[in-house]
Amino acid sequence: MNTRSFSQWMSDIQQRTETALDHALPAAAIAPARLHEAMRYAVLGGGKRVRPLLVHAAGQLTGASPERLDRVACALEMIHAYSLVHDDMPCMDDDTLRRGKPTVHVQYDDATALLVGDALQTLAFLHLSDAPVSDDPLRQIAMIRQLALASGSRGMAGGQAIDLASVGAQLSLAELEFMHIHKTGALIRASIGLGVQCGRSLSEEETASLDHVGKVIGLLFQVVDDILDAEADTATLGKTAGKDAANDKPTYVSLLGVVRARELAEEMCQDALDRLAPFGDAARRLSELTRFIVRRQF
Amino acid sequence: MNTRSFSQWMSDIQQRTETALDHALPAAAIAPARLHEAMRYAVLGGGKRVRPLLVHAAGQLTGASPERLDRVACALEMIHAYSLVHDDMPCMDDDTLRRGKPTVHVQYDDATALLVGDALQTLAFLHLSDAPVSDDPLRQIAMIRQLALASGSRGMAGGQAIDLASVGAQLSLAELEFMHIHKTGALIRASIGLGVQCGRSLSEEETASLDHVGKVIGLLFQVVDDILDAEADTATLGKTAGKDAANDKPTYVSLLGVVRARELAEEMCQDALDRLAPFGDAARRLSELTRFIVRRQF
Numbered sequence: 240m241n242t243r244s245f246s247q248w249m250s251d252i253q254q255r256t257e258t259a260l261d262h263a264l265p266a267a268a269i270a271p272a273r274l275h276e277a278m279r280y281a282v283l284g285g286g287k288r289v290r291p292l293l294v295h296a297a298g299q300l301t302g303a304s305p306e307r308l309d310r311v312a313c314a315l316e317m318i319h320a321y322s323l324v325h326d327d328m329p330c331m332d333d334d335t336l337r338r339g340k341p342t343v344h345v346q347y348d349d350a351t352a353l354l355v356g357d358a359l360q361t362l363a364f365l366h367l368s369d370a371p372v373s374d375d376p377l378r379q380i381a382m383i384r385q386l387a388l389a390s391g392s393r394g395m396a397g398g399q400a401i402d403l404a405s406v407g408a409q410l411s412l413a414e415l416e417f418m419h420i421h422k423t424g425a426l427i428r429a430s431i432g433l434g435v436q437c438g439r440s441l442s443e444e445e446t447a448s449l450d451h452v453g454k455v456i457g458l459l460f461q462v463v464d465d466i467l468d469a470e471a472d473t474a475t476l477g478k479t480a481g482k483d484a485a486n487d488k489p490t491y492v493s494l495l496g497v498v499r500a501r502e503l504a505e506e507m508c509q510d511a512l513d514r515l516a517p518f519g520d521a522a523r524r525l526s527e528l529t530r531f532i533v534r535r536q537f
Numbered sequence: 538m539n540t541r542s543f544s545q546w547m548s549d550i551q552q553r554t555e556t557a558l559d560h561a562l563p564a565a566a567i568a569p570a571r572l573h574e575a576m577r578y579a580v581l582g583g584g585k586r587v588r589p590l591l592v593h594a595a596g597q598l599t600g601a602s603p604e605r606l607d608r609v610a611c612a613l614e615m616i617h618a619y620s621l622v623h624d625d626m627p628c629m630d631d632d633t634l635r636r637g638k639p640t641v642h643v644q645y646d647d648a649t650a651l652l653v654g655d656a657l658q659t660l661a662f663l664h665l666s667d668a669p670v671s672d673d674p675l676r677q678i679a680m681i682r683q684l685a686l687a688s689g690s691r692g693m694a695g696g697q698a699i700d701l702a703s704v705g706a707q708l709s710l711a712e713l714e715f716m717h718i719h720k721t722g723a724l725i726r727a728s729i730g731l732g733v734q735c736g737r738s739l740s741e742e743e744t745a746s747l748d749h750v751g752k753v754i755g756l757l758f759q760v761v762d763d764i765l766d767a768e769a770d771t772a773t774l775g776k777t778a779g780k781d782a783a784n785d786k787p788t789y790v791s792l793l794g795v796v797r798a799r800e801l802a803e804e805m806c807q808d809a810l811d812r813l814a815p816f817g818d819a820a821r822r823l824s825e826l827t828r829f830i831v832r833r834q835f
Contacts, residue, residue, distance in 0.1 A: 270695070354701075357694050
């Protein structure tokens with residue numbers, strides 16, 4: 240495996256995502272200017288762009304065009320950014336730091352943060368319906384539907400609601416997993432599913448296998464997040480560290496301890512890699528990205 | 538004109554909308570139960586259902602099927618309901634009464650209200666992509682796009698941002714109109730546009746004419762709302778009356794006075810009716826509804 244070329248690929252995707260988002264967001268000069276400026280503040284100039292990386296890596300499995308993958312990646316990143324803006328608000332996690340910058344409600348105000356999140360979610364659906372992302376319009380409709388399912392009350396927003404209800408509660412590992420499958424997992428799973436669908440059709444078996452990979456990577460991502468939150472300091476993380484423990488939130492680390500959580504991450508990573516192996520070289524970026532997610536330090 | 542039959546039609550549409558929304562919303566028993574219960578609380582059992590009425594009235598112009606119109610009507614009503622839940626929150630209008638009931642953040646809590654609004658917006662896009670609303674999938678994608686445009690930063694959410702910025706400010710009539718074209722007008726205009734598109738295709742001229750009607754009814758609705766807010770009492774309105782003046786918000790009444798605002802409403806109504814006349818009997822419900830909107834007392 241050529242690590243140098245993977246990090247180059249990653250940086251290329253991050254850069255083209257930044258450019259695509261810059262074009263997709265309304266210019267700050269367009270009225271209402273303050274809202275548009277705040278939307279750009281929330282989305283641009285930061286973030287690991289994990290969902291766009293997954294979209295592009297998954298798109299390689301079906302030979303999807305980079306332009307279509309950019310469109311899907313932007314829609315997912317807008318949903319992700321909206322959820323961060325709302326999660327950081329005083330009535331939710333009340334966080335002041337995100338990606339090394341003041342959160343939107345701190346930089347602007349609560350009302351603006353509320354509207355920024357609302358408008359970013361709408362923009363995701365506008366963007367996904369604004370140009371073809373598949374040769375088949377029926378598949379495009381199904382993709383819009385899939386983004387909505389992954390984001391809504393039975394996906395990401397639902398996971399957030401379960402998370403709220405779980406503060407200070409004693410969760411079992413199964414309950415913790417249920418929460419994360421929704422809160423973080425649904426959108427990560429959709430990133431792979433939507434990226435794949437930008438290209439040629441796959442067999443039912445292949446689709447099911449990649450959906451399993453998406454589910455595993457979604458959970459894996461959260462396990463690693465919990466480990467990093469427990470171990471890293473605020474400067475490395477670019478957001479407030481140790482806040483899960485401070486907020487008395489259950490995590491994989493609080494349930495399993497760091498050592499077992501690390502083992503679990505490695506097992507999940509291997510499960511995903513095994514599923515990707517039959518796809519051969521077309522799965523190269525997605526395999527590399529899976530390994531990277533487990534070993535990342537931020 | 539048979540008034541009795543119009544009020545019967547209106548009550549039929551309101552009833553079938555209630556049933557359609559009841560089916561479209563996740564059951565309160567489905568996890569996360571508290572979120573789903575609160576979403577149902579926000580949407581069901583109240584509201585004038587103006588947007589669904591407009592959808593169904595407009596759909597008669599193109600012979601659209603009632604089932605498709607229900608689907609479009611539900612999507613619009615979900616967007617409308619989400620905007621009310623978020624607008625009522627403490628960081629926005631801080632209102633405690635809506636449709637004669639405590640607002641969502643009062644009945645539940647701020648975090649739940651935030652998530653309810655978020656998830657209702659998502660559900661609107663899920664619902665509009667979940668089954669055909671046109672024979673042509675490309676048109677369905679365009680309809681999803683139109684809903685997003687009307688709801689986002691250059692539509693409803695943008696109007697909300699302009700409204701926030703205008704509190705205590707001296708607006709001209711043109712600026713007030715610009716705000717309302719976005720805040721309330723965009724979604725009302727989209728109700729007519731989307732209802733029409735559920736049926737047979739119209740000529741470019743007919744489409745443009747109906748879009749003008751949508752724009753006029755959107756403003757008209759706000760002019761009447763301002764008059765009612767200035768004149769009615771809280772019990773009749775089912776929401777806090779006189780709050781615009783209390784919040785020092787510019788309105789048509791504060792700019793023009795009640796008499797001139799009433800005249801303006803009548804002029805706009807006539808403009809819309811003139812545009813609808815060439816459509817003959819197919820425009821009957823939309824004409825009746827336009828007159829009703831001007832004369833309503835709540």
